[in-house]
Amino acid sequence: MDPTLEKIYHLSPQDIQQAEKHIMVGGGTPGPILFRGKGIRIEDIHGKSYIDCTSQSWAMYLGFANPEINRIVCQHLENISHIHQGFHSLPRLYLAKKLTDIAPKGIDRVSFAVGGGLAVEAAMKIALRNRPGAKCFITLWDAYHGSTFTASSMSWISTKANGKYTGQQHFIGKLEATVRVPNPYCYRCFFKQSPDTCDLACAEMLRETIIRGITGPAAGFILEPIQASAGQIPVPKRYLQRVREICDEFEVPLIFDEIQTYCRIGEWFAAQYYGVTPDIIAMGKGLGAGFPIAAILINKNMTGFGPHVEELHTFANNSVSQVAAAKQIDIIKRDDLLGNTRRMGKYFLRGLQDLQQEFPQMGDIRAVGLHIGVEYVKDPITRESDVQAAKDIRQEGLKQGVIFGLGGAHRNVLKIKPPLIIKQPEADEVLDKLKKSMRAVLG
Ligand SMILES: Cc1ncc(COP(=O)(O)O)c(C=O)c1O
Structure with a gap:
């Protein structure tokens, strides 16, 4: 065994206790x-x-x-690992094509990122790029879209939902561009409806907020099709269909945060499960079979990123994660x-x-x-x-x-x-x- 790995694997309880003082777990x-x-x-x-x-x-x-993921990663590592984003690489080209092949119809371009929060921010940038003059995003109560500086203001962790503000209170406040609307949390419906009496008041709140609740045009409406961090709350199909209609009415880009739904719901994308296609999809987490990679996918009608430093990250072209992600798609297909x-x-x-x-x-x-x-x-x-x-x-x-x-x-x-x-x-x-x-x- 490599001597450094030998030392790592044999840290004593005292070493661990000592080392713990040097790490910040956020x-x-x-x-x-x-x-x-x-x-x-x-x-x-x-x-x-x-x-x-x-x-x-x-x-x-x-x-x-997983032996097949380990094998492809080790084989690929013999050749290369990190590649600067400006250079094309075979794994990136291959994975981009593969993802657009499995994506909902009409989605045709990919931009890679390092983690989910950054993918959400990339999605927000694309939305802004396509909505001149818009400054305000709309999101759901209890949503979670990450803990990066911007994404945290889209997330419930920046509200008092938990009875107190989380550590994010030190960072929020710079961005005044997020308005949250009631989530379709049927078990605890804010409007005191039950599924049989429901008239989708929460979706109508979105419509009213677009008309009366924000300053200027809405830059985008972002939601998790299943609110995960909020407590595993699946958004009802009817709600999502109505949301699509509302977003179309006001030309508001609809963004699905599929960072947790990709594959985990038994379809490649929530769009396929719900029969509702968003304009932008953010993905991450399981995409790389455990290796760090995230991405956004966008609709063919949208303006994408241009090459003038609109979206640039040192490690956004991680070819190791890309081969793992591609192999995982093959395994998912082969093993159903x-x-x-x-x-x-x-x-x-x-x-x-x-x-x-x-x-x-x-x-x-x-x-x-x-x-x-x-x-x-x-x-x-x-x-x-x-x-x-x-x-x-x-x-x-x-x-x-x-x-x-x-x-x-x-x-x-x-x-x-x-x-x-x-x-x-x-x-x-x-x-x-x-x-x-x-x-x-x-x-
Ligand atoms: C729905 C959702 N969006 C975004 C994120 C942020 O992803 P990351 O932690 O990779 O930045 C998460 C992470 O838990 C998530 O669950």
Whole structure:
């Protein structure tokens, strides 16, 4: 083994304690120190194994140490890794064509970025480029679009939704160009409607905001088709169709933040699931099979970036990530992982609904593909959020050997978002460990 890697792998508990003082961790739910993984399982430094229902930031679609991804990356690394953005490279050309081939009809160009937040900002730039004079973006309550300086002002972390302002309060305020409109959070509808009485008041709020709520023309409306950080809230189809009509009426660019929905919902893109095509798509996370890469895709009618430093990042042309992303698309197609995602999503949903009979504290279960959340409440009638239960169940899950995600604007949602390769026996194991965790916490 390489001597440096040897030293890294053998840090003592004292070394770790000492080194911890030198690192700033700006966010994220804490967990064990992870060492290695295989498939859907990951091991910590003490050798304890977990099924990872977070796919590490929801990004490891093929699980850990996928041999085909490792092979293509190692083979490619023999030739080159980092390439300046101004130079074309074969992997970038190949991946751009591949992504536009699987993208919704009418989407024909790609620009690569390093991470999701930057992709969102690139999407905003394209929207501005196509809307002269516009200064104001519209986004949804409880949205999350990243923690870069600009993207954070588009996100719920810059509101008081959580009862307090997050650390982003130190950075926001420079950009006055974001207005948020009510989200279609049907379980907690702000307009006190139920799906059968709903007249899409939240969508009409968007329309009214475009007309009366902002200064100047709207630069764009950005939304996650499934609000992930907010607590796994799928936007209803009807809502999205109405939003498309409203955006068309006022020529407002519609931007889908598909950083979490790409493939995870059992289709390449949410546009295909919903039958609604946006003007711009931002993607990231799972795109690179665990390697850092993000992108925006834009409609053929839009003006794209020009070469005069409109969008330039040192590492935006990472050819290692690009070959991994291309290989992953081939594997997803060959192994029908989108089909597996749909089937396993339905399987989880049924299993969770069965558990709900025993545990009514599972107030709402929301699943589209392997984009799954369980919202815990103290009482299914009052729907009062149970933050502690969700937190304790996640903690108990760790003891049982499963890493669940935790979050939501009300901090009471347990997230189940495993790699897309998960199989039925592994899903059964997750459901069984969840049951044990709930028995331990809820009685
Ligand atoms: C929907 C969504 N958009 C944007 C981002 C930001 O991506 P990144 O963390 O890669 O900057 C995230 C990250 O969690 C996300 O979930």
